[in-house]
Amino acid sequence: MIAIGQAAKVSDLPVKTVRYYDEIELVKPSGRAANGYRLYDETDIRKLVFVRHARVFGFSLATCRELLDLYENPSRTSKEVKEITSQRLEEIRQKMNELRHLYNELSHLKNNCHGDARPNCPIIDFLAETKECIAP
Amino acid sequence: MIAIGQAAKVSDLPVKTVRYYDEIELVKPSGRAANGYRLYDETDIRKLVFVRHARVFGFSLATCRELLDLYENPSRTSKEVKEITSQRLEEIRQKMNELRHLYNELSHLKNNCHGDARPNCPIIDFLAETKECIAP
DNA sequence: GTTAAAGTCTCCTGTTGCTGGAAGGTCAAC
């Protein structure tokens, strides 16, 4: 049983984050010392690391909770896990498409901008465009 | 001079957002009616639309403020605008790379997962991996 | 034995960009 500082170091998370995960009841320490210090055992550490890994993939804390439940549930099915993973992959794909779109449009604007000392700028012009809503 | 509801409709922003932009002094209404109602003129509307467009590209409100300053500044240089745009493009590129990376790793895990009724799951195994920090 | 540093605790605030709701004032139509 180790205190929060060590737990944070071993699981490679900030102390603040570990405390936060306790607060929201995502990963609670197995016990408390007589002085009130949180005490983490190896199982707790495994959960912290598990959550850290899941967070890297961008899973929300809500989804991390689900995954953690599955992790701990010996009668889970890999189907459930795969389902959650598919959803995340779909999110990532959508986000990537969005960004690609923005990137193309914005770099197009950039390429048309002289980038010199004059005020004339197609980027500003585009952002200021009001054809859609205000009559000129 | 129109009230906030019309201003919101014309600029295609939620009323709440327009009010918020006033509060943070990003786009303030030109005046107030005797009854306290916010009053927006055409210039205000143009600014609201400008911000909406910039937001679509993912510019933060802080950056929108800069862009709005440049928009209003007749002695701006297109160089400044292009610079800000380049930064945003770089951000987008980084984000895209990140996502591509995550996507590849995660879809690799997914492909190795049977997705059946058994509990065995390489995705869970990967997330639970503690080689880095805990001795087995 | 004392003291200084490091670790821990709880509680509160701030971040970004809004959104929703409560309680109340105002205005036009019927």
Place this chain on the structure above:
DNA sequence: GTTGACCTTCCAGCAACAGGAGACTTTAAC
């Protein structure tokens, strides 16, 4: 005169923490 659509302010909350205050304990050095 009253309904309904506006408008006002203020307060709470979302995600996922980070920073800091103020108070305690523990550990290490001298």
